[in-house]
Amino acid sequence: MKKVFVYVMGLAALLAISCNNKDNSTNPEAPATQELAQLIQFSSPVEMGAYSFQSIELTEASRYIAEYTLSKTSAGASILYGKYTYSNGTFNLDGLGSMKVDGNKVSINPSVAGGSTIEVQATVTRSSAKDQSAVNACRNWTISKIIIGISGKMKDGSTVEGDKMFNKLDFKEFADFAKRIGLEISDEDLEKISYYDVQEICMTSAGSLVVEFADVDPFYADLNLNGSNFTFSFSQEDIPILSGGKISGSLNFSGSTCIMDAAASLVYNEEPYSVTLVVSLTEVQ
Amino acid sequence: MKKTFTIVLTVALAGFTSRAQDSQMANHLALGITLGLDGIGLEAALPVSPYVQARAGYSIFPYTYKQDVNLGSVEVGGQTKQLDKVPFSATMWKGGTGKLLFDVFPGKKTPFHFTVGAYFGAGKYLNAQADLSKQLDPADYATLAISYNNTKVSTDPNGIVSIDAKIGSVVPYVGIGFGRAIKPDSRVRVSFDLGALITGGTKLQTYNYVNLEGKAQPVVLTSQSLSDKDGKQVDNGWVDKISAFPVLPMLKLNVFVRLF
Numbered sequence: 453m454k455k456v457f458v459y460v461m462g463l464a465a466l467l468a469i470s471c472n473n474k475d476n477s478t479n480p481e482a483p484a485t486q487e488l489a490q491l492i493q494f495s496s497p498v499e500m501g502a503y504s505f506q507s508i509e510l511t512e513a514s515r516y517i518a519e520y521t522l523s524k525t526s527a528g529a530s531i532l533y534g535k536y537t538y539s540n541g542t543f544n545l546d547g548l549g550s551m552k553v554d555g556n557k558v559s560i561n562p563s564v565a566g567g568s569t570i571e572v573q574a575t576v577t578r579s580s581a582k583d584q585s586a587v588n589a590c591r592n593w594t595i596s597k598i599i600i601g602i603s604g605k606m607k608d609g610s611t612v613e614g615d616k617m618f619n620k621l622d623f624k625e626f627a628d629f630a631k632r633i634g635l636e637i638s639d640e641d642l643e644k645i646s647y648y649d650v651q652e653i654c655m656t657s658a659g660s661l662v663v664e665f666a667d668v669d670p671f672y673a674d675l676n677l678n679g680s681n682f683t684f685s686f687s688q689e690d691i692p693i694l695s696g697g698k699i700s701g702s703l704n705f706s707g708s709t710c711i712m713d714a715a716a717s718l719v720y721n722e723e724p725y726s727v728t729l730v731v732s733l734t735e736v737q
Numbered sequence: 738m739k740k741t742f743t744i745v746l747t748v749a750l751a752g753f754t755s756r757a758q759d760s761q762m763a764n765h766l767a768l769g770i771t772l773g774l775d776g777i778g779l780e781a782a783l784p785v786s787p788y789v790q791a792r793a794g795y796s797i798f799p800y801t802y803k804q805d806v807n808l809g810s811v812e813v814g815g816q817t818k819q820l821d822k823v824p825f826s827a828t829m830w831k832g833g834t835g836k837l838l839f840d841v842f843p844g845k846k847t848p849f850h851f852t853v854g855a856y857f858g859a860g861k862y863l864n865a866q867a868d869l870s871k872q873l874d875p876a877d878y879a880t881l882a883i884s885y886n887n888t889k890v891s892t893d894p895n896g897i898v899s900i901d902a903k904i905g906s907v908v909p910y911v912g913i914g915f916g917r918a919i920k921p922d923s924r925v926r927v928s929f930d931l932g933a934l935i936t937g938g939t940k941l942q943t944y945n946y947v948n949l950e951g952k953a954q955p956v957v958l959t960s961q962s963l964s965d966k967d968g969k970q971v972d973n974g975w976v977d978k979i980s981a982f983p984v985l986p987m988l989k990l991n992v993f994v995r996l997f
Contacts, residue, residue, distance in 0.1 A: 599948065613883075613884040614881065614882065614883055615881070615947045616880060616882075617880040617881075617947045617951075
């Protein structure tokens with residue numbers, strides 16, 4: 453009897469230990485093109501029609517980020533963002549063309565009619581995530597739910613405060629909410645921002661963050677990933693009604709879902725306010 | 738809590754032990770109806786020994802107070818909403834209450850007894866609801882949380898704000914009583930209970946549904962969280978006083994019919 457008691461107690465102890473060690477977080481599977489991720493920086497701009505390309509980044513998850521300037525304007529650099537596939541040594545970049553990389557030699561066949569093969573020297577840097585958190589983060593995500601909390605004290609002494617949950621991040625909805633709780637947002641600015649409806653978010657270990665919108669050019673920022681923490685900055689040119697700021701927070705993963713907790717200090721019309729974000733992200737291929 | 742369970746267990750064991758000395762254990766069964774501060778209910782009683790009777794039952798509080806009330810105005814989503822004629826309801830012991838009680842008699846024939854045991858259930862002895870579905874935009878149901886002194890509250894997905902007076906789901910009971918639920922020579926017995934649920938305090942809580950799971954997250958209210966802009970507690974400290982009160986009174990009248 454005593455022996456049975458000891459066995460039962462031992463089993464209970466083992467069960468208790470195994471329960472204590474249970475970890476609810478799980479890592480997602482490696483993204484499709486993790487091994488192909490690289491940053492290609494051209495030694496001289498690649499001219500394709502009106503576009504002058506400085507670099508092309510191939511991400512861990514089948515997306516390319518091509519940095520360009522428009523040849524005959526003084527506008528700053530922008531990006532083209534799209535899908536790519538890889539087959540028999542050739543990268544096929546949707547809307548751009550095909551590309552081969554051989555050491556430092558890059559040859560591009562533009563998809564535009566009449567385009568001839570362009571050969572160029574480049575610095576090619578393989579991208580590799582420095583830890584598991586970065587491996588988990590560097591892929592494509594869509595927003596399945598987002599809670600935006602706003603708080604601040606306006607110049608007239610009034611306060612704005614409230615949390616609102618959305619099923620996607622549409623900056624028009626965000627601005628409407630901010631206006632409802634006391635931010636004086638003009639109709640003109642509401643119109644400006646009405647096209648900023650987030651479709652996809654892409655993070656890369658080369659330090660890129662791309663936010664793709666439904667009807668306007670994608671937003672690009674330098675992403676700093678450090679363990680499960682991240683920061684990125686943006687300017688007023690990126691999102692019209694915001695004067696710029698820095699967003700920082702953390703990422704936690706469970707399978708193909710990522711929970712992002714973030715905070716930012718923002719300014720609108722010289723009125724400072726703070727924003728908290730809790731975002732449920734779902735991986736997309 | 739732990740001590741009370743030990744007492745209950747000891748009493749129960751004492752009953753079983755006395756079985757050897759007395760064959761009265763479970764030789765009768767009575768069913769009864771109860772009326773008290775826990776509502777109306779049904780109880781079954783059986784003798785454990787000449788000194789101990791066990792009772793188990795379930796009660797519900799069938800009355801719900803309903804009234805349209807004027808709650809003044811509130812800032813919701815930056816707009817001032819007049820909360821007039823808001824359907825308000827309040828009920829007690831939502832979900833009903835189960836109980837397991839042991840009556841301990843000082844003598845074999847005495848009707849006076851001490852009672853120990855436990856009440857169990859949802860632990861909501863008071864539930865109040867304000868239906869704001871007509872005052873709010875349906876798009877704001879369970880998606881918009883308003884802040885007040887860093888306390889964030891939202892409606893549920895139907896536009897209803899709930900406030901619960903919450904105690905533990907299992908709460909010890911101690912009390913005194915008069916009358917035996919079972920007496921072999923009587924078919925009908927009346928007994929009376931007066932006692933207290935040892936709650937250790939009450940949490941007055943409302944809920945915030947604005948979270949990724951969309952589930953009700955309890956938000957405990959305190960007098961501090963109900964302070965106005967000048968820091969004056971609008972409830973004059975009553976929420977804290979009620980929350981700290983460690984017992985709930987219980988008063989109950991029982992009528993039992995002996996089945997065998």
